[in-house]
Amino acid sequence: MDSYSATLLRMPQLRSEVETQPDKFRMLTGERPTGPLHLGHLFGSILERVSLQNRGVETFIVLADYQVITDRDTSANVKNNVREAIMDYVSAGIDPTQTTIFTHSAVPALNQLLLPFLSLVSDSELRRNPTVKSELAASERPLSGLLLTYPVHQAADILFCKGNLVPVGKDNLPHVEITRTIARRFNERYGGVFREPEAMLTQTPELPGLDGRKMSKSYGNAIALGMSADETAAVIRKTQTDSQRQITFAPERRPGVSALLATAAVCTGAEPEDIASEVGESGAGALKSLATEAVNEYLADHRARRRELESDPTTVDRILADGNERANVIADATLAEVRAAMGMDY
Numbered sequence: 247m248d249s250y251s252a253t254l255l256r257m258p259q260l261r262s263e264v265e266t267q268p269d270k271f272r273m274l275t276g277e278r279p280t281g282p283l284h285l286g287h288l289f290g291s292i293l294e295r296v297s298l299q300n301r302g303v304e305t306f307i308v309l310a311d312y313q314v315i316t317d318r319d320t321s322a323n324v325k326n327n328v329r330e331a332i333m334d335y336v337s338a339g340i341d342p343t344q345t346t347i348f349t350h351s352a353v354p355a356l357n358q359l360l361l362p363f364l365s366l367v368s369d370s371e372l373r374r375n376p377t378v379k380s381e382l383a384a385s386e387r388p389l390s391g392l393l394l395t396y397p398v399h400q401a402a403d404i405l406f407c408k409g410n411l412v413p414v415g416k417d418n419l420p421h422v423e424i425t426r427t428i429a430r431r432f433n434e435r436y437g438g439v440f441r442e443p444e445a446m447l448t449q450t451p452e453l454p455g456l457d458g459r460k461m462s463k464s465y466g467n468a469i470a471l472g473m474s475a476d477e478t479a480a481v482i483r484k485t486q487t488d489s490q491r492q493i494t495f496a497p498e499r500r501p502g503v504s505a506l507l508a509t510a511a512v513c514t515g516a517e518p519e520d521i522a523s524e525v526g527e528s529g530a531g532a533l534k535s536l537a538t539e540a541v542n543e544y545l546a547d548h549r550a551r552r553r554e555l556e557s558d559p560t561t562v563d564r565i566l567a568d569g570n571e572r573a574n575v576i577a578d579a580t581l582a583e584v585r586a587a588m589g590m591d592y
């Protein structure tokens with residue numbers, strides 16, 4: 247059985263364990279600060295983190311800044327993207343007193359774990375990693391050492407705090423798999439320091455961008471959480487629809503119309519098919535107004551909280567400084583254990 251099927255099969259049991267024994271889990275997940283967070287992030291991952299946090303699972307969010315330079319030659323905007331992400335987390339309900347938000351570049355001991363970890367994997371194992379393979383296929387660039395070792399770096403992100411619950415999308419499963427392998431091999435070689443983390447697959451289906459493709463800032467099809475109501479109306483207005491007046495939900499045949507329906511649906515909690523019959527023959531213009539209103543209403547509180555944070559930069563600075571400090575304490579302790587297990591505790 248492949249790891250995707252195995253993870254899917256394990257999901258109901260894992261979810262019920264999280265529900266009944268939240269204190270058995272330490273959750274770590276995160277993202278690369280490459281641009282503004284959008285509705286897809288909110289529904290695909292951020293709300294799940296908020297609910298785990300509120301259920302009492304100890305939560306960590308890494309802003310993986312070094313991972314930004316795996317596929318680009320510049321780190322411009324990283325700092326701003328980090329700040330923007332923190333504002334969206336907090337506006338969405340992440341409580342920085344309960345959740346540790348940190349940037350991995352600010353945690354030296356986390357990065358030092360990379361050295362022993364690299365000794366535990368072979369170059370062919372790394373070359374087989376689907377993310378590494380697809381990145382390599384998609385770009386003209388030569389494979390950098392950092393891109394090749396991406397999954398090992400991600401293992402350090404997870405294992406530095408001995409995280410055992412890693413909510414990720416399907417595309418990140420191979421990284422969790424290699425993290426388990428690294429934890430197991432380290433323990434076999436040097437004694438039991440790490441536990442093997444488990445992936446938790448997102449429950450919600452992926453919200454498409456406004457053109458039906460994956461929602462992504464680079465496709466110009468995303469509704470960023472920080473947009474104003476007017477900016478939201480403007481991107482929705484630009485959505486390519488068709489001339490059929492009767493609105494139906496048909497993602498393959500009518501990507502624009504269906505993306506608008508899916509967007510309105512997640513924001514109102516209704517089914518896309520029901521919204522389609524509600525709009526009926528009123529056409530794409532009416533659907534766009536409905537979708538705009540649904541998004542703007544749903545995000546009104548989020549945006550109000552965000553505007554407050556935007557006008558108070560020291561709060562954002564403090565959240566990150568606190569998170570980095572907490573992450574450093576934990577990383578220092580784990581690295582000390584690792585070095586002791588390896589007999590390098592001078």
Ligand code: TRP
Binds near residue numbers: 278
């Ligand atoms: N690679 C992840 C992504 O691009 C981001 C990430 C970095 C991550 N470190 C992590 C996710 C550790 C989960 C756990 O989406």
